[in-house]
Amino acid sequence: EIVMTQSPATLSVSPGERATLSCRASQSVSSNLAWYQQKPGQAPRLLIYGASTRATGIPARFSGSGSGTEFTLTISSLQSEDFAVYYCQQYNNWPAFGQGTKLEIK
Amino acid sequence: EVQLVESGGGLVQPGRSLRLSCAASGFTFDDYAMHWVRQAPGKGLEWVSGISWNSGSIGYADSVKGRFTISRDNAKNSLYLQMNSLRAEDTALYYCAKVEDYGDSPLGYWGQGTLVTVSS
Numbered sequence: 001e002i003v004m005t006q007s008p009a010t011l012s013v014s015p016g017e018r019a020t021l022s023c024r025a026s027q028s029v030s031s032n033l034a035w036y037q038q039k040p041g042q043a044p045r046l047l048i049y050g051a052s053t054r055a056t057g058i059p060a061r062f063s064g065s066g067s068g069t070e071f072t073l074t075i076s077s078l079q080s081e082d083f084a085v086y087y088c089q090q091y092n093n094w095p096a097f098g099q100g101t102k103l104e105i106k
Numbered sequence: 107e108v109q110l111v112e113s114g115g116g117l118v119q120p121g122r123s124l125r126l127s128c129a130a131s132g133f134t135f136d137d138y139a140m141h142w143v144r145q146a147p148g149k150g151l152e153w154v155s156g157i158s159w160n161s162g163s164i165g166y167a168d169s170v171k172g173r174f175t176i177s178r179d180n181a182k183n184s185l186y187l188q189m190n191s192l193r194a195e196d197t198a199l200y201y202c203a204k205v206e207d208y209g210d211s212p213l214g215y216w217g218q219g220t221l222v223t224v225s226s
Contacts, residue, residue, distance in 0.1 A: 001168065034212035036151075043201060043216035044151060055206070055214065087151050091212050094165040095141065095153040 002026055002090055006098035012106040015078050021101045023071040023088035032092035035064055035073045038100075039084045047086075048073065075103075108132040108215045110202045115220030118192055126220055128185040128202030136160075136180035139205045141213060142187050144198035144222075154200070155187065170196075192224045 003026040013019045023033070031051040036044040046055045048064035051071055061076045075082055083105050088098040114126040128140070141156040155166045155176040164176055175188040185202055199219040206214030 032210050036213075038151075043218055044213075045216075046206065046212055046214050049206060049212040049214075085150075089151075089153075089212065091210055094156055094167075095143075095213070097143075097151040097153060100150040 002029060002093055002096050004088055004090055004096050004098035006088055006101050008101060010102045010104060012104050013078055014106045015080060017078055019075045019078055019103055021073040021086055023098050025069045025090055028068045029090040029092035031067050032090055033066065033071050034089045034091060036087045036089065037084050038087065044087065108204060110204060110215060110217035112200060112202045112217045112220035115200065115222045117223045117225065119226050120193060120224055122192055123190045124192060124222060126187040126189065126200055128217060130183045130185065130204065135183040140178060140185045141203045142176060143201045143203055143213070146198040194224050196222060197224045198222060
């Protein structure tokens with residue numbers, strides 16, 4: 001079983017600044033890593049897959065990087081609509097999610 | 107447009123059973139793997155179970171193995187989750203999700219979920 005660990009649990013950032021979220025896998029997942037955004041009362045939305053490919057309609061301020069066991073989601077110049085909870089998920093085996101990072105307004 | 111509509115949730119006593127359904131439309135259902143993901147109130151996402159396009163490959167989270175059974179009916183464009191021996195910790199919003207593409211693929215499409223509450 002692959003365990004996904006996200007850090008930090010909560011990240012406080014001011015609008016217009018950059019946010020960097022981390023995700024670590026307990027064993028290599030190659031590039032089979034996705035990031036999701038979830039807002040209150042909504043289903044998760046796919047942001048990034050293949051560790052670095054933006055899903056359809058996702059703004060360019062969202063970028064992903066990493067491979068193997070270490071991954072990063074970067075959101076440049078935060079907009080008000082970006083404050084939400086973010087999850088990483090590996091799909092190299094049966095899926096596993098990280099525990100989430102809550103991105104809040106500073 | 108891909109649509110996934112879950113149903114079958116509700117209030118159930120511990121130890122009882124419930125069957126969730128997911129009606130799919132807007133894509134060729136029998137081409138894609140499908141999954142169930144749940145979210146307990148105020149908690150994170152937890153993958154529950156997945157099934158390949160032809161039901162040849164099925165997986166379960168350890169937390170539900172032996173109690174839950176996933177199945178699909180490609181003729182009816184429907185996904186199911188039979189939940190037996192329910193526990194309080196199974197209380198959650200259950201999402202049906204479709205993979206984005208063939209092969210190793212993230213969950214690109216989600217329903218709005220159906221709420222399961224296990225309580226006496």
